[in-house]
Each structure stands twice: as C-alpha cells, then as structure tokens.
Amino acid sequence: MLLYLILVTVFLAFVWLCESLRRKNAFAKNLPMAQPLKSFLGVDYSIMDMSDEERFEIMNDCFARFDRLFVFYTGPLLVLGVSHPDLVQRLLSHPDCLEKPYFYDFVKFDQGIFSAKYKLWKGQRKALNPTFNLRILHSFMPIFNECSKKLVQKLKTLPNGATVNMFRYTSHCALEMVCGTTLGSDVLEREGKDEFLHSLEEVFAIISRRMLSVHLYSDLIYMMTPAYWREIQARKSLRDFAMKILQEKKEAALSRKMDGTDLDSDPETEEFKKPQIFIDQLLTISENSRSFTDEEIFCNVLVIMVAGNDTSGLAVAYACLFLAMFPHIQERVYAEIVEHFPNEEMEINADSLRPLEYTERVLKETLRHCPVAANIARENIRDIELDGVTIPAGTKFTVSFWALHRRADMWGPEVHAFDPDHFLPERCRDRNPNAYMPFSAGARSCIGGRYAMLSTKVMLIHILKNFKISTKLRFEDMRYKFGITLKMSTDQLVQLEKR
Template sequence: MFFLLLLLSLFLGALLIREYLRRKYAFAKDLPVAERTKEIFGIEYGLVGMTDEQRFDIVNKVFRDNDRLFQIWVGPVVLLGVSHPDLIQKVLAHTDCLQKPFFYDFVGFEHGIFSAKYDLWKGQRKALNPTFNLRILNSFVPIFVTCCRKLVDEMHQVKEGETIDMFKYTSKCALEMICGTTLGSDALNRDGKDAFLSHLEEIFGYISRRMLGMHLHLDVIYKLTPSYRKEMHARKESVIFASKIVQEKKEAFRLAQQTKTTPVSNDSDPEAEDYKKPQIFIDQLLSMSDNSRAFTDEEILHNVFVMLVAGNDTSGLAVAHASLFLAMYQNIQEKVYTEIIEHFPTEDVPVTAESLKLLVYTEMFIKEVLRHCPVAPNIARQNMKPIELDGINIPAGNVFIFTFWTLHRRKDIWGPNAYEFDPDNFLPERCRDRNPNAYMPFSTGARNCLGARYAMISVKVMLIYILRNFRLHTEIRHEDIKYKFGMTLKMNIHHSIQLEKRKS
C-alpha cells in the first residue's frame, strides 16, 4: 500500500511540475520546439549519457532545422535558441541581455570579467577596455616572438616525418605568451611554471565537462565526485603559484611608489622608453587600482586567471586548427607561406602589430579558419528585463543560446559551398553584399571577446614562425573531422601533422 501511495505521489508531483513549466513558458507556446530525443512527463533528458560528439551533432542539427527563434528543452528548463544572424545581433547587442546564465558560474573566478555578474562586469569592462589598445598590443609582440622562437626550437627536435599532435605545441606556446603578457616574462622562468600551466588546462577540462552534465549542475552532487576533488586540488595549486607573483608585483609597485620611481605611462610619445616596454596586464591592473577604478586583490587575481585560461584556448586552438587546414590544403599553405616570406623573410625583419597588416591573404585564411572553427562555438545570455524578439514578449530571466558553428555554415548566406574551406570567402567583393551579422568568431556586442585583437596578432606571429621553418603535411581529410560539444571547439581527433623542415 505504501509503495502504491509513493508511486501516486510521484506521479502527481510530476504532473504539478509539468503544469508549472507550462505556465512559466506560456509566452513561448507558439514558437517551434526543437525535436526531442527522449522525454518523460514532457521533460527532455535525451542529452544525458550522450558522447560530446553526439551532443554536438544534435545541437547543430537543431539549429540548422530552425531558422529564427525556437524552444530547446533541456531537462525541465526551456532555452531559447536563436539562429538567424539579425536576431543574434539584436540579442547580443541588447543592453538588457548582458547577463550570463548560471552555468557560467562553474568557471569560478566570479570576480573576473568572464563570468562576473552584470553589475560587476560593467565597471570592470569599462576599466579594462584600454588595456588592450593597439599600443599595448604592439608592446606584447617581442614576448610573442620570444615564445615562438622557443616553439620552433622544440619543433626542430622532432624527427623528420614523425607525426606530432600540433595542439600540444601551440597550446604550450599560447600559454607561455599569455603568461608572459599577463604576469611578466619572469613568470616563464619560475620553478613550478609547467605544473601551473598543466593545472590551468586541467581546471578548464573539468569546467567544460560539468557544463555538459546536467546531473553535475547541483553543487551538492558535484562535490561528491572525484572530478570535484581533482578540480579543487588544481585550483589550489594554481592559485598558490599566481598569488605569489601577484603579491610580489604589488610589493614592487608599492616600493616604486614610495621611492617615486614608478614609470609614468606615456601614450603620446612613441620615442619614450616606457612606451616601448611590454605593458604587462597585472601591472596595468595595479596601476588602475592606484589611479582610477579600484581593483581589489581578488579582482586582480581572478582577472589574471581569466586571461590565462581564455588566452590559451583562443590562440592555441586557433593555430592548431590553422596548421591542420594548411596541411590538408597544400595550395593554400603555399599562398600563405609565399606572402609571409615576401614581408617577413628572416628574423631581421621586425614584426609589429602594424606590419602584420601586410599579411592580407594570411588574414583571409585565419578568418576562414575561424569561420569553420570558431573558438567559442556556443555561448549563452540571459535577459535582465523583458524584451521583444520576433513579435514575442519574453519575460526577464530567460536564457538564449547561440551556435556560431552553424551560423557560419548557413547556405543562404555563405552559398552552396558553405561547408568547403575557401579563404576567398573573405575577398572584399564577397564580403560587400553579405549579411554583416553572418560572421561572429569572437561574438559581438558589449560583452564580446576583449582579447580578439590580441588573438589575431598572436596567431599571425605563430604562423610566421611555423611556416618559415616547416612545411606541414597530414593524412587527415577535411571530411574526417568531427567536433565535440563544449565551451571551446575541440576536434574528436588529434591535430596530427608531419613536419618537413624547410631548407634555408
């Protein structure tokens, strides 16, 4: 009898939940509903238990099948899928859609710009925008060059024809670049640096897997898993390493203030010595704390971590993807190489943010890489106030999902060959008549990627050094590649490349 009463209670409870959800999402009743894979009492649970590749294929099929605004049921929650480029632009540029949903909280470092809530983010973003101006980015180029020299030196240790996973090399180089420009070049020579970089990658992996697992969203459940304990250990060790550097930088800044030797930033005189020095990110944060917006110790530390994690998976992944496409398409590799040799034939030719603009075809190639492989293929936003979209009045607190991978392959915009790799897609005459909202490799709107220009410059410098030294080959075909669903776009295979040393 007790068992029957329990079953009846569960059944009635499920019906009540279903009715509550029906009323909560009544505003969306006329919107198309993404095809459900599995459900019980109207609640979708099909994504549970799938592989990352299966999730990726299903999500992108859903976005291909729905042209504008539609519903996606994930467990008991409705997400609003946004497919059309004009609607994507409208939401991402909307001043009431600058909040990030709850699952960004898993990133931690909630006092940093990436996952901060709107009120904190707004002040930080305004203060941080100048830290990535062109003068400062140009000051980073010598650090990029140093890291790239080390990269090709390591690649030269590989035996001729041996297959390597290119991402292992580009990821390390990108991490060293971001470490050098965020914490200073001395961070690259410290004991424990390699373990620190490894811990950063480990943390990001746990974050991505948690975002994809609904059963891990509740803290009370996640804290029971081995992943939680491993993530906390990695966080602890990486925080110890970074905190020590932060404290040393703060002490040096304090002493410089006392002795009046703190260099004064000169934004107008290119001959000034300070103008030419690398404008290290943590030094800028400390300077802001003294002169303008007061960054707390916690905000400084969290923003340092944001830059370290984001920088790796932006530049490191982009160059790994680019190297694979170059190896697959030898004719394109030859065009990029020829242009690089024309403008940067040897180490004697200085690389600057300005001179990199000469690489016109190379930039078209990189843009095509990012069209096929946007580093962050899926993002989400939450509206803080009611908004109207496609004639639908959407209450505050709803979550919008965007998939740039699918957006970048719309045949109605990119043509019948949208799935083919062709840098000529970015010829001026082709871009002129294309929907300006059809290409968003770094998102758009006020909460877009702060480091977009940083990424483009660092990617170009890495490609210059790689292609000046090596010809790239691979047995992988474009059609062999599948992708995994996650915060960043990872392939289901290694970036397997064979190196052929170029004759000097």
C-alpha cells in the first residue's frame, strides 16, 4: 500500500511538473524552435554525447538559421536565443534583465560581480566602477610593460623558428599582469604561488565543464564525482593564499593610517603615478563609501584575475595567429609600431598608443571574429516585452556575440573575411552601433574592457617588435569548442622568427 501511494505521488508530481512547464512555456508556442524535444523531459542525449566542438557548431548553426528570437531547450528548460543587434541591445540594457541564470551559481564566488545576484551586484558595480577609471588603468602601464618584456625574453630562449602554442605564453603573461595589478607585483615571488595559479586554472576548468554538462547540474549527483573533490581542494588553496595577502594588506593600511601616511585618493595626486593595485582600492572603498566584506573582496579579486587572464591572453594569441595567417596585415602593423616606437628604449604609455590606428583596427577585428565570451546568458526578473512577445519572469536567454559579429546584413558580403578595414571610421558610421559587442553591453557588461584593450596592445607591440610570426594553420580550417570562453579545438601553433 505504501509503495502504491509513493508511486501515485511521484506520478502526480510528474504530471504537475509537465503541466507547469507547458503553461509557463505557452508564450513561446509561435516562436521557431531550433530542435524538437527528442527524448524524455526534453533531454537530447545525442547532444550530451557530442564533443565540445560539435556542440559549438550546432549552437552556431541554430543562431545562423534564425534571424530574431528562437527557442531551444537545455534539458527540460526553455531558453530563448538572441543575436539580432537591436534585440540584444534591448535585452542587455533592460533593467529587468540584469539577473544571471542559476548555472552561474556554479562559479560559487557569489559575492563578486561576475555571478552575484542582482541586488548585491548593483551596489558592488557602482562602488567598483571608479577602480577601473582611465587614470587608474594608465597607472598599470609599467606592470604591462614589465610583464611583456619578460614574455619576450622567454620567447627569445627558444630556437629561432620554433613552433609554439601561443596561448600558453600569452596566457601566462596575462596572468602575471593581472596578478600584479590585482594583488601587487610581488605576488608571483611569494611562496605557494605555483599552487595558487594551478588551483585558479583548475577551479575554472571544472566550472566550465560543469556548466556544459546538464547531468551535473544536480548538486547531489555532482558531489559524487571526482571533480567535486578536486574543486573543493583547489578552492581551499585559493582562499588560503588570497586571504593571507588580504590580511597583510589590511594590516599595512591600518599602519599607514595610524602613522598619518594614508594613501590619498584624490585623482590629481602624485599617488596615481604608481600602480593602483586593485585589492588596495577595495580596501580604500571599504573605508570611504560602501563597505566590502573580506568575502566580497576575495570573490572580486579571484573573478577579475580569471577574467583578465583569459581575455588578454586569448585576444593576443588570436591576434598573433591571424597576423601569421595574413603576412601583409602583419607587416603593416609592424611598420606602424616601428614608426612610433623606433627603439627599445621608448616608453610605451597610454598616450603613445593613441596613434596606432591600424593596430587598433586589427585588434577589433580579432575580437569580432573571436569574442572571448562567444555566448552569455541572462534571466528576466519581471515580465518583459521583446520583439512583440510578452516573456514571463524567470525566462532564460542566451545571447550569441559570435553570431552577432557574423551577420552579413550588418557587416556586408565579406563578413567572414579577416579585414581590419571593417573598422574604418566611415564604415562604422554606416553600421548599426549594436552590431559589435566584444565585451558585452548594458549595465552588466565587462567592467574590464578598457583594461583588456590596454594590456593586449602592450603585449602585442612587444611581441611584434621582436618576432616575425608565421603559421601552417589556415584561416578557413580554424575550429572552436564550446566553453565559458572561446578557445580553439587545436593549439594556436605559430612559428617565431627573431627580427
């Protein structure tokens, strides 16, 4: 009898769940669907068994086939796909679409701006915006230069003409940059830094795999996997290392305050000629305005380190690969660099970067083809209207910047070509301004976009001044894989010849 009651209860719960989903999803009945529900509860097991490269191609095919809103499913959950520039802009700038879906919770740095819930994020973002103003970013230039020079010295130890995986080197350089600007230039000299850096990579690799594995969304199932225990250990290593630095920084700030030598936060003071380390800025914010807890500081430091590392490291690696594929573009960039930086002694600062117009266009075209975050997700906290459809609160959206940047109606018939002239001023004037979003858009866009462009330019200049780059890879053969950030299915192999 008890078993019978249990079975009836489970059956009724299942019927109730199906009916609830049907009613909730009724608004989308007239929208095109990317694929039918092929199996129990809408889980398409053929997709679950696919490689990350195959998933990426299927996702892009869906966005290419549908011009505006369309429906696809992640397990039983309905998701709306968006890649039309006007719809993307409206969605990302809508005040009721600033929440991130539940799978961002897997990051578990939920006290930081990347995955924080809307109410917490709003206060943090307002307080953090000044820490990324231009004067502070310009103060990082010595760190960018120092790390780029170290990268060049490493590459010079390789045999002339050696084949290298460029991302391996640019990623390490970007990580040194972001460690220096976030925790201080001495962080990489500390005991335990190798374990810290390894743990940082490990945690986000595990998070990425979990986000792409629907069967691991359940905490109960995930806790029975080896990845869960590796993640726990790596997170402990991160916390121990970062919290020790935070405590030292707090003690130093207190000591300066007691000695009457507290840092002046006036933007016109001499202090801004020195690097304004991010963790120091957070402690200053805690004193002067919104108070950040130790946990919030820890989460924001870690998230910014990972984001800065992937963004700059990938952007430079892709730029080097594209320049290797198109030697005439590489030589034009090199000529522009040599014209403005004719010798090694010349200082690379923010002002000296401004005349590099062609180099800027090359980097923008690189990010058009390879936006670091090819897709992002949002969730609306209230009912909204988008493209004439009333969409109920709690609906998940996926925005494809990959598809947005490949719309022929925005970029013309040569949309798939690598052409820096796509960003000539006259072409930009005639194009929908929402057709290009390398760092997302709206209030919850990437806070470090300008940081990424500055660090990327400095690194690329140092590389091209010292090496001529070639590759055996062909542009038309490039393949990518599905992930939190856009990475190739193969290594970014190039050959480096000393100039």
